[in-house]
Amino acid sequence: MLAYVPILRARDGEFEALRHMRDRVARSVMPLLEVQKQPSIKPAKPKPPVPGAKIRKQRAPKPPKSLQDYLSEVAAKLADAHGDRPFFVDMYAFGPADRVESGEHVYTYFCGELQSRGMNFHAVVGIDRWSDAEYRAAVGRALTMNGGKALLRLEAEDLEDMADPTMFDDMLGDVMDECGLVAQSVPVLIDLGDIRGRPLMDLLPDVSAALEFLRTRGFVQVVIAGSSMPTSINEAVKKQNSAGFLRRVEMILWKALLPSTPGVRVVFGDYGVRNPRSNDNIAPDANGKIRYTIANEFFIVRGHSMAVYPNGEQMWRLADHIVASPHYAKEDFSWGDAMIKVCSEHMIKGNSTQWISYDTSHHMAAVVAEVFEYSRATTGISLLNRAY
Incomplete structure (x- = not known):
């Protein structure tokens, strides 16, 4: 049974966090991995010549991998990090009809790579893409590879379509019939995406109505996911070299819905420590930062541009700020917490990708603990150690 569904990018930072996930956390986490497009490679700017120095020929940038090679590499990294866990x-991120060089649909190609590595993958059926015939065919082939294991994904716009129940029921019935799915056994994801600036009192009635709609159609397990993390850290903490708190509205929303939705098991989901729309390109002048998850909030310590002295060494001070705070969960709480402690002792600095790993590692462990404690206090039911 699902307990927590983090929507994570299929990138090196997230892979490393999954690799180091402790067993007690892994038993309660079933991530949704979103495969991203291949990062674009920009040629480096030529440095101005030094008078009298020998002029060296600039190396041409390496050509990008083929899409097939790139997707095969992502699948191999995911298999290495996540093993046989579901x-x-x-x-x-791809178009509903996108194909690899051989002409095969990107989704079936990637799922084939996962299947060849013995991975326990569950296909995501995006309602927003269902109208595309090539996408429908690709999802059907993916379901034949994994024994029909699926999740229905609804976007915020899909909730608006529920206002016309006849039209939505026709579309939903088409999805369920063509995929061979049964409402009682397939989970649904309500993906609210970026919910910054959306008041809780506006979200509650919309999501409550959607849950009731799904309940009357026989669905019994619904994941509610969203993100309060901004695309840029300066939107969360205005001043450089300072700290602040950011409300995790997605968690507060889930806590409000859990005891008030009989007949439907409401599962918590989020986007980890990233905004759904944040850019994967690493800027050389990005600010040093640690996003540390605590109950209902992110505790964020912000440094300054990595291009400004003391550059990466600023992370020592930021890590020490976390470790010295009353919010620090101690180094044995997660691999990420252990790495924060090591950084505070000036033994590592970490790059942007590594800090996504450390922050995500702590985040997943913190969310599992928070979900478990709130579920036990509210319903008397322990979600920990249950498997999907």
């Missing part, structure tokens, strides 16, 4: 997989 997960959902989606390719939301």
Whole structure:
């Protein structure tokens, strides 16, 4: 049974966090991995010549991998990091009809790579893409590879379509029939995406109505996911070299819905420590930062530009700020917490990708603990150690 569904990018930072996930956390986490497009490679700017120095020929940038090679590499990294644990997989960043060089649909190609590595993947059926015939065919082939294991993904716009129940029921019935799915056994994801600036009192009635709609259609397990993390850290903490708190509205929303939705098991989901729309390109002048998850909030310590002295060494001070705070969960809480402690002792600095790993590692452990404690206090039911 699901307990927590983090929507994570299929990138090196997230892979490393999954690799180091402790067993007690892994038993309660079933991530949704979103495969991203291949990062674009920009040629480096030529440095101005030094008078009298020998002029060296600039090396041409390496050509990008083929899409097939890139997707095969992502699948191999995911298999190495996550092993045979179950997960959902989606390719939301790609077009519904995108293909690899051989002409095969990107989704079936990637799922084939996962299947060849013996991975326990569950297909994501995106309602927003269902109208595309090539996408429908690709999802059907993916379901034949994994024994029909699926998750229905609804976007915020899909909730608006529920206002016309006849039209939505026709579309939903088409999805369920064509995929061979049964409402009682397939989970649904309500993906609210970026919910910054959306008041809780506006979200509650919309999501409550959607849950009731799904309940009357026989669905019994619904994941509610969203993100309060901004695309840029300066939107969360205005001043450089300072700290602040950011409300995790997605968690507060889940806590409000859990005891008030009889007949439906409401599962918590989020986007980890990233905003759904944040850019994967690493800027050389990005600010040093640690996003540390605590109850209902992110505790964020912000440094300054990595291009400004003391550059990466600023992370020592930021890590020490976390470790010295009353919010620090101690180094044995997660691999990420252990790495924060090591950084505070000036033994590592970490790059942007590594800090996504450390922050995500702590985040997943913190969310599992928070979900477990709130579920036990509210319903008397322990979600920990249950498997999907």
